[in-house]
Amino acid sequence: MRSDLQEKLFTDYPAIFAQKDLPMNQTAMCWGIDCGDGWYDLIDTLCSSIQQHIKYGNNVPQVEAVQVKEKFGGLRFYIDGGDDEINGMIRMAEAMSYRICETCGCPGRPNEAGWISTQCESCRNPAPANDGEE
Numbered sequence: 001m002r003s004d005l006q007e008k009l010f011t012d013y014p015a016i017f018a019q020k021d022l023p024m025n026q027t028a029m030c031w032g033i034d035c036g037d038g039w040y041d042l043i044d045t046l047c048s049s050i051q052q053h054i055k056y057g058n059n060v061p062q063v064e065a066v067q068v069k070e071k072f073g074g075l076r077f078y079i080d081g082g083d084d085e086i087n088g089m090i091r092m093a094e095a096m097s098y099r100i101c102e103t104c105g106c107p108g109r110p111n112e113a114g115w116i117s118t119q120c121e122s123c124r125n126p127a128p129a130n131d132g133e134e
Helices: 003-012 037-056 084-099
Strands: 064-071 074-080
Touching: 003 037, 037 074, 037 084, 074 084
Parallel strands: none
Antiparallel strands: 064 074
């Protein structure tokens, strides 16, 4: 994820991303958010929903992300804390990631062979660059 988008998430949700500055022997968040820009809105919505639930829930433990990444074409959002409702939010966001292009955020799908990634057709098969020849 681009550093400006990652920093916006870190700024907007400091409690969720409290582990971002810890060393690698304590958390995998030291590597940052390891996925494409296309999932920014999905992660932003997930974090907003998590913080709202913590704010208005009954003694819900604060969630801290320990790793956020792409794996096998889908979002993985690993946490400490939370409750069953938050775990459900995360499962929903992870499931939705298989329908959102990780590159641009348009509707997408996982490929069927090779390195698995979820992309739209335009990102998966970009048009060849026009080098001025006709």
